[in-house]
Amino acid sequence: MIRDYYELPKPGWMMRFFWRCAGADKYLLERATYTDQVKYMCLGGIVMATGVLAGIAGGYAFYTIFSPKSADVLNKTKTLVENSEYVGADSTTVALAIGFGILWGLMIFNIDRFIVTSTGKGDGTEKITWDEFKGAIPRIIMGMIIAITISKPVEIRMFKTEIDLAIKKEQDKEKESGITAANQIYEKKVLETKQKLGKIQAEIDRKQDAITDLQLEISREITGKNDNGKGFGSRAAELERQSNIQEEQIKNLKKTDEYQQVVAEKAKFEKEKLLAIGEAETKAATLDGLLIRIQKAHEIAGWTITIFITLLFMAIELTPIFFKLMLTKTTYDYLSENRDELIKAEHGIETKYDYYKDKIGQERHLTVNHQAEKLLFEKSKIIEVQKELSGYAIEKYKEQEKDKIDRNPTDYVQTV
Secondary structure (H helix, E strand, C coil): CCCCCCCCCCCCHHHHHHHHHCCCCHHHHCCCCHHHHHHHHHHHHHHHHHHHHHHHHHHHHHHHHHCCCCCCHHHHHHHHHHCCCCCCCCHHHHHHHHHHHHHHHHHHHHHHHHHHHHCCCCCCCCCCCHHHHHHHHHHHHHHHHHHHHHHHHHHHHHCHHHHHHHHHHHHHHHHHHHHHHHHHHHHHHHHHHHHHHCHHHHHHHHHHHHHHHHHHHHHHHHHCCCCCCCCCCHHHHHHHHHHHHHHHHHHHHHCCHHHHHHHHHHHHHHHHHHHHHHHHHHHHHCCCCHHHHHHHHHHHHHHHHHHHHHHHHHHHHHHHHHHHHHCCCCHHHHHHHHHHHHHHHHCCEEEEEEEEECCCCCEEEEEEEHHHHHHHHHHHHHHHHHHHHHHHHHHHHHHHHHHHHHHCHHHHHHHC
């Protein structure tokens, strides 16, 4: 249609794409006003942006949950600083996170698109009445839930540096606690094992003390502190011979089966201690999940900043809903209503607005389906005719049977 008073600019592919995101009718918008076109383009842009943000947030949350854990969350950052070629991410988890992020973003996008398209214009005025707001409550609650799920991953990414430092402290505490417990258990078991040696350990300790004393005396002889002159003399040699005898006796004591059994047990306890220390490292690595990061984000940022970030995403998510309730009727809306009425008329559907009041006094519309009523009328008439003809046929059959009885009643009685 050519107008001499108003000519619409030709919409670009991006504008048409955002119309689709907003669930608007391209055919009608191309025949409406430029204001309507821009309005629905902006609405679609918000829906699209929400889906993209949801995809990024969902992908990051997925990676945070399933990425390989480290007992030192700062180690990757340190490695990245020292080696610019280092990639501090697991490629498999990154690929899965991207796939999940795309899927999550598309799901949120479609939910938002449904919420926006299913939200009506209310009474067509800028004022949001209580009835309009009450009708939009389910959609508002859905939008709030979506906003919270988007805001939390973004929040922990915003404060990642501070969160990593706080988690590192928790990991160090966990590791220190585990290592201390492992050492205490090891020392306790070793002490119990030594007590099993009894006299053998006491004899070894006594001979070891004697060796220490002899070595000290040898040192005094060599340095001349015993006033026997400096150098390695006969007395020093005798002391060394006695020290060697003590050492040989200690070796013999350590070769006994009882002592060897204790050595084996100590080696086993040493392995158990190392395993316990490794478990402490593993437990510390588990302190790097999504839950603890959200908790630390709340502790670091405080409830005011956390609520502010959540409200920001709620504003983005709920803006299309409230804006649609505040929109006044424009050319696009009248064209849309006209399209609906034409389609209903084409299919024989009539709506009588505010036709009756329900039990609570609310004005209700009456929908008349003329095509259905016509078909129902035809079917009912056909059934009535069929009933009438069936009755007529039965009467004729009755007369025919009576005539047979009149001619030969005996045959009828024998047949019965």
